[in-house]
Amino acid sequence: MNKKWFFILAFALFLAQCKNQSAGGKVPPPVDRAAADESKVILTITDVSLTNRDLKNFIKLQYSDVFKQKNNDKLLSRLFDVFCEQQVICFKANQDNIQVGDDEINEYLKEIQSRRQDLDIDREMIRNVLKVQKYLLARAYKDIEVSDNETAKFYEANLREFQKSEEIQLFQILVKDRENLLAIRSELLNQPSRFEEIARSKSLSPEAANGGAMGFFEKGMLPQEMEEVVFSLKVNEISPIVESPYGFHLFKITQKKKSRMLLLAAVKDEIRSKLLSAKLSAAYEEFSKELRDEVPVRIDQKNLYFTYIKSDSGVN
Known part of the structure; x- marks a missing residue:
């Protein structure tokens, strides 16, 4: 041990x-x-x-x-x-x-x-x-x-614990001025691949240095006004502007993971x-x-x- x-x-x-x-x-x-x-x-x-x-x-x-x-x-x-x-x-x-x-x-x-x-x-x-x-x-x-048999029995008895909801990989750009973000959004609609580059140079969010990468999210993890927008997006689609107490946001998702059951080998x-x-x-x-x-x-x-x-x- x-x-x-x-x-x-x-x-x-x-x-x-x-x-x-x-x-x-x-x-x-x-x-x-x-x-x-x-x-x-x-x-x-x-x-x-x-x-x-x-x-x-x-x-x-x-x-x-x-x-x-x-x-x-x-x-x-x-x-x-x-x-x-x-x-x-x-x-x-x-x-x-x-x-x-x-x-x-x-x-x-x-x-x-x-x-x-x-x-x-x-x-x-x-x-x-x-x-x-x-x-x-x-x-x-x-x-x-702990034997393999005990591990397998626990898995079978607690399947709901290993059911993963839909997940999205989320990126954001955050600024204080709406007009500024309107100009950024217009630019990104023509060149969506520049999202991470612009996030690094202009976003005020903590993850700006990582190109705006916020990680993976399931429903229920974000404020409702953001969740409704981001979960309706297609992959690499630029979101409408979302206002929050922190300022004005643009979002993009780069990956969607469907609801799934985690296999025993993974857990x-x-x-x-x-x-x-x-x-x-x-x-x-x-x-x-x-x-x-x-x-x-x-x-x-x-x-x-x-x-x-x-x-x-x-x-x-």
Whole structure:
């Protein structure tokens, strides 16, 4: 199994926990993070104590965008839940003498810093993350796979999901002045092949540098006043002028794809990934529950550098 599945699962678990949070209700006022004592113990696993500093390093490493956010106690609470679960797994990995070499840390660090060069990452935190990954792969995920038969059954049971509507490949020119666009349209009616050239030089739309290419669209993806026009066009036909809050538009479609059923071969990898992710998530939940029942843990929520908000799902 590829190591990327651990990170997919961790993020999927995080999202699953977050989505159960209600949007309303009273939320306790956040504490002053700047004044928080980073050395306060927030989690104890037998004789191992972890502090706010450890939690911050964990978030910084695995969820760096969240680390920059302020006063988001609900989100931080869900990350603390994930942190607790992964620290228990790390404790078990240490008991089983799971080893992570410096070369593995360097490889992981190189991958992270290729995307985020500004991160100053603690090597021991990386070592622990990789221990968790190895332990899960060896204990929780070792027999998990998705067969071709499972993939085919999912496809047959969900055919409507793979029914594609009619699609058009759309190009546009956008300007602020209607009279200017009338002159452009007159020119294009005589030379429609110059559409992309003129889009590059005169269009104000974000995709002007690409010749006005907007990509493929199905019905329902565009404002109604645009959709009615563009879906009535023939291939390479220049549209009438369409007005919008952004200005005045000309459209051209270069390709039409009829409504069709995607073949199993085209979506096989997508289905396999979906089924594998579901299996990994279920295995993680079951494995984490077993460890919670096995490993003595004390959580000190009052010492957290934010106000802990309990999950509506009861996971904490």
